[in-house]
Amino acid sequence: MSNEPYLHTHPERGEGFVIVELTKKPKNVIEQVAQFVFGAKPEVPKFPVVLRAPAELSGKPIQIFDHLLQPLGPPILAQPEVKLELERGMYLMRVEGSTAPSRLR
Numbered sequence: 001m002s003n004e005p006y007l008h009t010h011p012e013r014g015e016g017f018v019i020v021e022l023t024k025k026p027k028n029v030i031e032q033v034a035q036f037v038f039g040a041k042p043e044v045p046k047f048p049v050v051l052r053a054p055a056e057l058s059g060k061p062i063q064i065f066d067h068l069l070q071p072l073g074p075p076i077l078a079q080p081e082v083k084l085e086l087e088r089g090m091y092l093m094r095v096e097g098s099t100a101p102s103r104l105r
Contacts, residue, residue, distance in 0.1 A: 044087045046087055047086060048084075049085065049086050050081055051081070052080065053079065055080075057095055058078055058079060059077055060097060061075035061095070064084075066089065
C-alpha cells in the first residue's frame with residue numbers, strides 16, 4: 001500500500017470533466033467585458049476539406065449548404081481541386097444549372 005493519499009483534484013467524468021476548451025481571444029474591450037460577464041463561448045474547430053470535381057463540372061458554380069440547408073456564402077466555381085475549411089458536420093453541395101446528380105469526391 002502506498003503512503004501517499006489518493007486525492008481527486010478533478011472529476012474523472014461527468015459535467016466538470018473537460019479535456020480542452022477552445023475559445024477565441026477577445027478583439028476589443030467590449031468582447032473582453034462580454035466574455036467576463038457571459039463567459040467565453042468555445043470556438044468550433046474547422047477541418048481541411050478538399051472537393052474534387054470531374055472535368056465536365058469545371059467552371060460551374062457549386063453552392064454548399066449546411067445541415068439546416070442554409071447556404072454557406074456565395075457559390076464557388078468548380079475546379080479540379082477546391083480546398084475549404086469546414087466545421088465537422090453534414091453538408092449538401094449542389095452544382096448550379098445541373099439537374100442530374102454530380103459526383104464530387
